[in-house]
Amino acid sequence: MRLRTRGDDAARELLSAHYLPYARAQAAKLYARRTHDGFEFDEYLQFAVVGLMESLERYSPDHGAQFKTFATPRIIGAMLNGLERLSERQQQIGLRRRLAAERTASLAAGALSEGNAQRLLRELGDIGVGVALGILLEGTGMLVDHDEGLPDNAYSRVELRQLRLQIWRLVENLTPRERDVIRLHYQQLKPFEEIAIELQLTRGRVSQLHQQGLKRLHSLTVRGGRCDIAY
Structure with a gap:
């Protein structure tokens, strides 16, 4: 009653x-019934404790139910909801890693020059610029928080947001096929294989269009002279 009436920390x-x-014990029961080994027991327990603390805050003996009767569905619900969010987060991280690997492989598709240090550095620089453009393009994707990963400095956040908008405006100057690939890949986060099926192209052709599109974007930023990514 001390917790309910006065919010007593000691209680x-x-x-x-x-x-x-x-x-x-509730965490152990759910962990024992798990269908995959994607999460450790400590993660089950962490969410169970969250459910317990929420139950302590909301429980009222006036309703007639025993505390364990009141708390059990909330503890189990907290675990299920927490694990679902954690699973979705892991899936999104995995997807982004696969997409990043696909992009890098696409940009490095051509054999790098041998025996010519200046040309090799230029080619590596082109790959780096392509990756940077991809990061900016994905920053405005439907599944990405606009402020995710941005610096704390407010002015820098505004600059990056404006730069992203500039890059997406330049996408309008790509060929129709390049534009389709860039939009599907960076706005909808679709891998090349899915894009190939949707556009009725080979996966290799999608990879080529992706590379061409980013190279054309790079040229457009240099020509425009307004996007710092080009330098």
């Missing part, structure tokens, strides 16, 4: 310590 600590073994 909260005593109750959480008392019911922690129960939350652990």
